Amino acid sequence: MVRNGTRMLGTLVSNMGGLVGHTAPRSPRLALTLPFPRTPPEHKVIIVGLDNAGKSTILYQFLMNEVVHTCPTIGSNVEEIVLRKTHFLMWDIGGQEALRSTWNTYYSNTEFIILVIDSTDRDRLLTTREELYKMLAHEAACWAPVDTVPGHCQLMS
């Protein structure tokens, strides 16, 4: 939307240049004084974790404030959530083993990472740790703050 807005503004500026004639100087600053809806910036958040950790459940709990029935995510779910006028674009990424190698395609422009860990799935804690280390080793993700959220303990039980 911001990109479209920028294009529209550019078109507006060039049309105004035509209207004021050849003798008047074309001033792009003139267009900047016009009211123009400003799109608030969106902060990209990715939600990662092993399959069945509870990522989609947490995403839809955020969105609808209720626990919804989920299916295993193939690919990703994306939803916009607004908290105190701040817009977050939440990417919930499928955690099945075959999908984990695609996580890195979501890292670019990510500002926050939420790592969901099923606190009852102790057998796979080491796997979660390995995935976290892989993620932090990736240059596009290593600087984003990571928060861990325990799944399967607070929402439904």
Ligand SMILES: Nc1nc2c(ncn2[C@@H]2O[C@H](COP(=O)(O)OP(=O)(O)OP(=O)(O)O)[C@@H](O)[C@H]2O)c(=O)[nH]1
């Ligand atoms: N008891 C309990 N079950 C939960 C909780 N959170 C999620 N579940 C259940 O765990 C299952 C998997 O939840 P999802 O949110 O789909 O898991 P996911 O991490 O998105 O899984 P993938 O999409 O496969 O990566 C579902 O049957 C949920 O109902 C919780 O806090 N407590």
Ligand SMILES: [Mg+2]
């Ligand atoms: Mg899911």
